[in-house]
Amino acid sequence: MSNIPTPHNGARGDEIAKTVLMPGDPLRAKFIAETYLENTVCFNTVRNMLGYTGTYNGKKVSVMGGGMGMPSIGIYSYELFHFYEVDSIIRIGSAGGYADDVKVHDLVMGIGASTNSNFAHQYHLPGTFAPTADFGLLRKAVEIAENKGISVKVGNILSSDTFYEDESNAKDLWKKMNVLAVEMEAAALYMNAARAGKKALCMVTISDHLFTGESLSAEERQVGFRNMMEVALELA
Template sequence: MTPHNEAKKGDIAKVVLMPGDPLRAKFIAETFLENAVCFNTVRGMLGYTGLYNGKRVSVMGSGMGMPSMGIYSYELYHCYDVEAIIRIGTAGGIADGVELRDLVLAMGACTDSNFAHQYRLPGTFAPTASFELLEKAVQTAREKNLRYRVGNVVTSDIFYGDCENETAEWKKMGVLAVEMETAALYMTAARAGKQALSITTVSDLPLKGESTSSEERQKTFTQMMEVALAVASEAVDGHDK
C-alpha cells in the first residue's frame, strides 16, 4: 500500500485506464467491466479491476493536474508493477477543424510546467506516447469510423490563466488541444521505462466559447472509453492474462 492507494500487490492489472474523474472510473467499471472489484477509495480516488473481453483490466482516477497524475502514475508503475497506463480524459480543442466530441490521440505533449526539472536533463525533454499503444488506438478509431486527430497537445498547469493569448499562441504551433495531465504521464512512463498513451475527448472549444456539460463529460464520452479498452485488452496479451 502507498499513502494514496490501499490496493495490495496483485489487486491491480498490468494495464490501467486513468480518467481524471474518479466517478468516470466508477462509470467505466460498472458499464464495461465484468466482476469489477473496487481496490481503492483513499481520498475518493476510486479504482477497480475487472474483466473486459476476458482480459484483466483496471481503471482508476488520476485527479486533475500534473502533480496528481504524477503521484498516481508513479505509484502504479513503481509500487504495483503496472506496465501501461492509458489516460482517458477531456481536452479543449484549439486547432482549426477540431470539433466538440472529437477524439484527440496525443502523439506528443508540450507543456508550460516545470515538471521535467526533477530529471536534471541537459536540455528540453519531449514527452511522447508509446507508439505500440498509439498505433492500436488509431487502428481502432478507424475501424469504428470515429472522428479523431493525432498530434500534439499542450499540458498546462493553469486552468484559470492570467494571460488571454496563451491558447492562441499554442494554436500557432499546430497544437490540437489543451489539457492538464498528459505530459506528466508521458514523462513518468519514460523515466520508469513503461508505456503510456493519452486519449482525450474534446469537451470544449475555448477559442470559440463552446462546451459540453459536466454530466456529458462524466457519462457520455464512451467512444474514447471503447477505444482505450480495445487498446488495453490487446496490451494485456503482452503483460498479464
Template sequence: MTPHIRAEKRDFAKTVLMPGDPLRAKFIAENFLEDVKLVTDVRNMLGFTGKYNGKEVSVMGSGMGMPSMGIYSYELINFYDVENIIRVGSCGAYGKDLDLYDVILAQGACTNSSYINSFDLNGIYSAISDFELLNEAFNVAKKLNIHTKVGNVLSSDVFYQSDMEDYKKWQSLNVLATEMETYALYLNAARYNANALSILTVSDLIGTDKETTAKEREVAFTNMMKIALELV
C-alpha cells in the first residue's frame, strides 16, 4: 500500500486507464469490464481491475491537475509495476476545426507548469507520448471508424485564466486543446521507464459557449474508452 492507494501489488494490471474523474473510472469498469473488483478507494479515488476481451486491465481516477496525476502515476509505476498508463480525459478545444465529442490523441504536451522543475534539468523538456501506443491507438480508431486528431495539447495549471485571450497564442501554434494532466504523466512515464498516452474527448470549445455537462463528461465519452481498451 501507498499513502494514496489501498491495494496489494498484484491488484493492478500492467495497463491502467486513467480518467480524471473517479466516477468515469467507475462507469468504465461497470460498462466495459468483466469480473470487476474494486481495488482501492482512498479519498474516493476509485480504482478497479477486471477483464476486457479476456485480458486483465485496471482503471483508476487521477484527479485534477498535474500534482494529482503526478502522485498517482508515480505510485502505480514505481510501487505497482504498471507498465502502460492511458489517460482518458476531457479537454477544451483550441482547434477551430474541432467540435464537442471529437477525440484527440496527444502526441505531445506543452505546459505553463513548474512541474518540470522537480527534475532539475538545465532546459525545458518536450513531453511526448509513447509512439507504439500512439500509433496503435490511431490505427484502432480507424478500424472503429472513429475520427481522431493527433497533435500537441497544453497541460495547464490554471483553469480560470486571468487573460481570456491567452488561448489564441497557443491556438496560433496549432496546439489542439488544453487540459491539466498530460505533461506530468508523460514526464513520469519517461523518467520511470513506462509507456503513456493521453486520449482526450473535447468537452468544450474555448472562446465559445459550447460545452458538455458534468454528467455527459462522466458517461458519454465512450469513443475514447473504446480506443483505449483495444490497446490492452
C-alpha cells in the first residue's frame, strides 16, 4: 500500500494484526509483548513508539504504544484503521478516579467518552457527537472479566485535553454527572473508529483517585495492570 510505512509507523504489509492493543506507554507495550506473546516481532521503533506482533493462545495479536493525549492516539489509530486495515483497537491505559465507588487498581470500561476536546470539530457535524465504544467488544470484555472473577465498572469516562486543569472545580462538575474516571485518549479513538467504520474499546485501570489522593508509582503503572492486560488479550 502506498500509504505505508508512515512517518510515525515503520510497519510494512501484513506485519500488524487485525486487533491491536494500545497502551499509552510504549514500555507497557514492550512489557506485554515480552510477557504474554510468543513468536514476537517488533514492527515499529519510530519515535520510540514501540509496536510488536506475536501470538497469544495461537491467535495473532499486535500491541503498540499510542502516546499521551488525543492528538497522539488520533494519529496512530487513524493510520492503523485506514492504512494498515486494522479492525479493532483496544486501548488499555491508566485513569484517575472520580466516582466514590471507584478505587485504585479497579478496572473501568468506558461505554462512552465525554470530552473537553475540540477533536470532533473536524467532522463539521450539525450537533454534538457522543463517542461510544463498540458494544460487541464491551459486552465480551465484561464477560471475560466476570469469568475471571475480576470486578469491572462500566460507564462514562472523561477524555481530557488537560492533565493540569486550571479550573479547580472541573473534577467536581464531571463527578456530578456520574463520570467514573478521567483519561486523555478514548474520545479520539472512539471517533476515529466511528468515522472509519471500525471497532474500539477503552478499558483503564485506576492509577490514582482525584478525591481520595490514592496513587500508584510510575513502575506500578507500567507493569502492574495484569488484570486489564489479560482481559484485553483474551478479548483480542
